[in-house]
Amino acid sequence: MIFPSSSLIIAVYNRSEALELIFLSLINQTVLPNEIIIADDGSGENIKKIIDNFRDKLPIPIIHVWQEDNRNQKPRILNKGIAQSNCDYIIQIDGDIIMNKHFIEDHLTFCKKGYYLFGSRVNIQKSILESINKFKTMHFNFFSKGIKRRSRTIRIPFLMKFSKKVDKRSSKLRGCNLSFWKKDFISVNGYNENLVEAWKEDSELIERMHNNGIKGIRLKFAGIAYHLYHKSQNNPQLEINLKIERETIEKKLKFTDKGINQYL
Template sequence: MDNCTPSISVIVSTYNSEEWLEKVLWGFHQQSYRDFEVVIADDGSGPRTKDLIGSMADTVFYKILHVWQEDEGFQKSKILNKALKACRAEYVIMTDGDCIPRKDFVEVHQFNKAAGHFISGGYFMLPMNISQLITKEDIEEQNCFNIKWLEAQGIAKKFKSAKLTAKGHVSKFLNSWTPTNASWNGHNSSGWKADILKINGFDERMQYGGQDRELGERLVNSGIKPIQLRYSAICVHLDHKRGYKTEASIHKNKFIRKEVKKTRSSWTDYGLIKK
């Protein structure tokens, strides 16, 4: 696969979170669909992350590209744009370094991709104790997607467990029934690279708080339609602190999204191509 272009590029964002990133990379090593590369969008991590990626690259079947930038605070939009440019495939899945993909994750995105559309996937949130508990063997055996195993570890029973248990017609029904809008989610979405380039990628003014959804809103404004797969394309979300979450960034991002909605714009002057 090193010498040929993969059919899918998976962008995984990370920042100084080696323990979680390792679990995510093992998750991609279990995938049923294997014609993909992983592009690490690294927002300024230290040498431990580089060492982990080097070690994993020698072990997993897929090619890993490491795209890094200096640590200047939370600048995820900037590193995602850099990673996007590095992607070799025409179709791109975006997820985070705290989301372990189920073994059919890439396959579901690949099977459902369609011209003029993007895919909005789902996640199942895990508490910190279970996030830490998950081993490489649990990922290989897919225990972390088994609701019985999770309940044995103490997770509460709730309706959202349907994300892990729904299959076939049931998952299709739930995808169409859910009242949740199909938005571009940083943890689990995919689309055509050309469509994302056409709207100039992520708005680099935006820090934490809806910068991924803003991209999806501009995709919709450009005529791209979302496909809801939150009960079919599944990852488990590992718990972590959010020290980068600030009122200022959330307020600024809300203002930018309000303008996008008001003007129905699809282009940003602050993306891949600068004014």
């Protein structure tokens, strides 16, 4: 099968142990992306050390896009990172995701012009986090201890033949397991930097994509991702971001005035 050229975008902020696990899961991939872009929202030197350590262990370029730590500016660093992409297709994860070995393969196998893909995540609980970091655990299954949403560990890609197209944004959509065509992303001007901190950036983006005629496909029994436990973050800007998202929905907005075009 011939795949489109692809960039794996990893949104990170510190958590060097988690990034090491991501790189280890990358080494195990059945299909590699053409490049890796680390979208770094102001991490310290530990993240750079992890990146440098893996440059010789992976046969693809690693691009480190860094911005100064000024509270949470995830939409901005994602725009900056994707602006650096040299590929046609973007696969996006967060810096706390361990990928199943078929993760990249699944996203590329089921990508389709005019659509984005979104997958689920298996939650790894706090009780086994220390063990995972110590033993560099990469592989999980339905019977693994310390995980939630066990049914999401099951991979049966054949069943994707029966996957329904999504005309409206799904409540199950998460930016930690998402892929789309770069040209579709640019056509709506990418992430909305009017959003304050990191909340609703993925759903607001996808609303604009739907308004622009792009539809979704849910990766079910494919594109398996494991989400490492972390404390929930309070977002004092909740109402601001909700208001922006509501306006996008009600006015059927297709474009944001403050997006990726600043970096192209």
